[in-house]
Amino acid sequence: xxxxxxxxxxxxxxxxxxxxxxxxxxxxxxxxxxxxxxxxxxxxxxxxxxxxxxxxxxxxxxxxxxxxxxxxxxxxxxxxxxxxxxxxxxxxxxxxxxxxxxxxxxxxxxxxxxxxxxxxxxxxxxxxxxxxxxxxxxxxxxxxxxxxxxxxxxxxxxxxxxxxxxxxxxxxxxxxxxxxxxxxxxxxxxxxxxxxxxxxxxxxxxxxxx
Amino acid sequence: xxxxxxxxxxxxxxxxxxxxxxxxxxxxxxxxxxxxxxxxxxxxxxxxxxxxxxxxxxxxxxxxxxxxxxxxxxxxxxxxxxxxxxxxxxxxxxxxxxxxxxxxxxxxxxxxxxxxxxxxxxxxxxxxxxxxxxxxxxx
Numbered sequence: 001x002x003x004x005x006x007x008x009x010x011x012x013x014x015x016x017x018x019x020x021x022x023x024x025x026x027x028x029x030x031x032x033x034x035x036x037x038x039x040x041x042x043x044x045x046x047x048x049x050x051x052x053x054x055x056x057x058x059x060x061x062x063x064x065x066x067x068x069x070x071x072x073x074x075x076x077x078x079x080x081x082x083x084x085x086x087x088x089x090x091x092x093x094x095x096x097x098x099x100x101x102x103x104x105x106x107x108x109x110x111x112x113x114x115x116x117x118x119x120x121x122x123x124x125x126x127x128x129x130x131x132x133x134x135x136x137x138x139x140x141x142x143x144x145x146x147x148x149x150x151x152x153x154x155x156x157x158x159x160x161x162x163x164x165x166x167x168x169x170x171x172x173x174x175x176x177x178x179x180x181x182x183x184x185x186x187x188x189x190x191x192x193x194x195x196x197x198x199x200x201x202x203x204x205x206x207x208x209x210x
Numbered sequence: 211x212x213x214x215x216x217x218x219x220x221x222x223x224x225x226x227x228x229x230x231x232x233x234x235x236x237x238x239x240x241x242x243x244x245x246x247x248x249x250x251x252x253x254x255x256x257x258x259x260x261x262x263x264x265x266x267x268x269x270x271x272x273x274x275x276x277x278x279x280x281x282x283x284x285x286x287x288x289x290x291x292x293x294x295x296x297x298x299x300x301x302x303x304x305x306x307x308x309x310x311x312x313x314x315x316x317x318x319x320x321x322x323x324x325x326x327x328x329x330x331x332x333x334x335x336x337x338x339x340x341x342x343x344x345x346x347x348x349x
Contacts, residue, residue: 050303052296059309069304 013178020156022148026186027194030126031095032150035061045093045120047071047085047101054147058095061150065091072104082109092122098129099145102168102209110168114176123201127180131168131193214250228259231265241275249283262292264301 033040043065044058047186050068058066071084082105096117102110117127143155174182174196180197187193212218216232223239231248232240238257242284245259251266262274266286272278274292282300291304298304 050297050301052298052301055295055297055307063309065306065308068303071305 003062010019017063018156022072022152023188024151024187025153025194027128027130027184027196028147028153029151030196031097031126032057035095038062040064042094043067043091043122044095044097045069045117046097046099047206048146051146054163056149057147063095067108082112082116085113091120092125093120094122094124094125095206096121096127097195098127100130100132100143102129110176114178114180118179118199121199123199125199127177127195127197127199129173129177129195129197131170131173131195133167133193151189156203167173181185213249232323247284 032139039062041064042058042062044063044067046054046058046066047070048054049066049070054068055066069085085205098117101113103124105113121127132142144158145153146156148154166178170193172184175195175197179199181200182195182197185193185194186195211228212230212232212234214231214274216302217274218232218234218236220236221239222228222234222237225243226240227244227246228238228240228252229246229248230251231342232250233252234260235254235326236251236308237255238259240259242260244261244263245257246263247253247257247266247268249265251268251269252268253266255268256270257268258273260275262272263275263279263281264272264286265281266283267285267286271288272286272290273286274290276292277294278290280290280295280301280303281297284298285302287304289308291308295307295309
């Protein structure tokens with residue numbers, strides 16, 4: 001499917017670096033499902049660039065503490081993403097937004113990053129991640145992702161293209177995210193997959209006091 | 211006002227609003243007043259104020275009784291504590307945001323730290339268990 005068709009199905013906006021696209025995101029909708037009324041003391045770890053829209057969305061969904069920790073910025077990370085991530089303080093987070101971090105880091109760092117996210121999350125924490133799909137091994141344009149509201153995300157094209165490093169494959173996701181349990185998966189045509197996973201409360205991996 | 215060509219090291223305290231356009235290193239404590247870091251301002255300090263407005267660059271923790279505003283030209287690295295935090299598009303921010311009241315936040319930060327301590331031990335236990343081949347086994 002061409003990128004043109006994707007754009008036809010999405011609301012287009014102008015941006016300095018190209019056309020920014022606002023598109024429905026069932027994964028984001030699943031992430032926020034049932035929040036807000038239930039609690040008002042959520043902790044959020046967002047591994048993307050900070051935006052006012054994201055902050056307002058977290059606040060109205062019950063966030064008390066939000067940490068923005070963009071460890072790779074608007075680029076592919078050659079090394080050291082994990083070191084930057086582990087540099088951040090570790091309150092137990094209830095919501096973790098990894099965006100396309102796992103695509104941007106070196107494959108051998110992915111497992112350690114997933115384990116670190118598991119170590120800093122609260123029981124029943126929810127994790128959202130995106131995986132780019134490559135067409136015939138050829139990387140598509142890279143995007144900077146951010147929240148628009150509880151059901152939409154914004155994709156801004158970046159100047160660089162994704163590296164040729166292997167993308168996370170669908171069969172790898174569940175194994176990569178253990179001990180998180182992948183609850184939902186969505187294919188967003190033409191080039192994106194979304195996953196929402198939950199840290200199981202009472203898991204045999206869960207050694208923390210509750 | 212700290213002008214563009216002023217460099218200041220140390221602690222700033224007082225009873226009036228402050229605009230920083232120069233370079234400040236240390237701490238700024240003006241609990242009942244507004245602190246503004248202008249576009250040319252470069253601050254490496256913790257800042258406490260009633261309202262804090264950032265248009266320049268700050269490395270340090272910001273604590274405000276009412277609100278913190280990051281304008282599009284702002285670059286901030288540190289933790290923000292205020293009941294209201296606003297960020298314009300284009301502002302660069304890396305750090306945490308606590309939207310409780312500053313006094314309660316200090317308590318909640320301690321609570322979070324305390325809560326994370328057993329977790330860190332937990333992850334170490336997990337690592338130790340993994341290395342000894344017992345990871346994932348039910349007790």
